[in-house]
Amino acid sequence: MTATGKYYRIAFGLAVFTIIYNILEGLISTYLGFEDESLALFGFGADSFIEVISGLGIAHMIVRIQRRPDSNRDNFEQTALRITGFAFYALVVALVATSLYNIWTGHKPLATFWGVVISIISILVMWALVMGKRKIGKELDSAPILADANCTLVCVYMSIILLVSSGIYELWGIGYIDSIGTLALSYFAFHEGKECFEKANSEKYCGCE
Template sequence: MTDHKSLYRIALLLAIITIIYNVVEGFISTYFGYEDESLALFGFGIDSFIEVISGLGIAHMVLRIQNNPNSNRDNFERTALRITGVAFYILVFGLVITSVYNIWTGHKPITTFWGVVISVISILVMWILVFSKRKVGKQLNSEPILADANCTLVCIYMSIILLVSSGIYELFHIGYIDSIGTLGLAYFAFNEGKECFEKANCDKYCSCDD
């Protein structure tokens, strides 16, 4: 049977993998989003960078609960949550304004091929991370780690939106579908930002499990 020390090491490793993956995904998504003029893919990439800030708070949380499982969220985590929340709100504002402008002007992406590829990879990677985090969280009977796993599901939902909008554009070349997909991403980003501020002001770990 795996001891708690080893399980916490696995939990920390999963948090670090999440951070590294989001950094790589962010660079690739913003690059191809800019080159292909796909706002949905570009916005998806910016969201990945914001998730890195959140991931640093999660990694810190794992170390904290390893040393004191019954401790509450500390100042570092609350600050990370507030910064993440502000970043999400700024992202939402930019995505909504640009989406409306693109729909108004009839802007179309050059291609959304990479949106399809990146979203499929993201769904697979994030699902593996969700499964692994849930497994470790259950073994440790840790509410914070289980909550993090549930919140990671939001990344899968956003990847699905990117996949659908990019796939429809590639098949049918409906110009506004990229902007509609972007508005879908903005909706989830707004909810994430709201949740960050809620968590920063209390000791509840996640409302995603509703």
């Protein structure tokens, strides 16, 4: 196996790991978020499921560029991007509406302990993935893989938001902070959805800025 082939294999492995991790994170976060009535944790988990769809497109992209380095984005990738974009927008509408309702009614989560735990784990895992993807992207001189690394970095930011909102509630019991954290997650989800549509309609590989 050539060095290039080895790096593409690692890149594909990172993409598959990202998919599997997001599935597990989504299942655990939505369940615990529902049980603890923490909208921020539940929304974080729902975002993880959407990232799975995006991850499938990334894995497919890596296989494509390995086989045909100069090829353009194909129908599978464009469809995955559009589905992901619609899903992010739908999530934003649901989270914003529920957040505002919770603020209006004064709803408080039962606990946010698991939000703290899950966010810390997510920060560590996602940061390791960012570093791994950046290293492989530089070795292959691949703009698409480097762009994916930047998108994974957005997941780190969202994890930090979950950590801050969950931690503040655990320490001081400020009820509306869970909803404020959810609105912040919605902001990033909106921009991720926007970027998905931009990617689907062009051949550029945005950096999820």
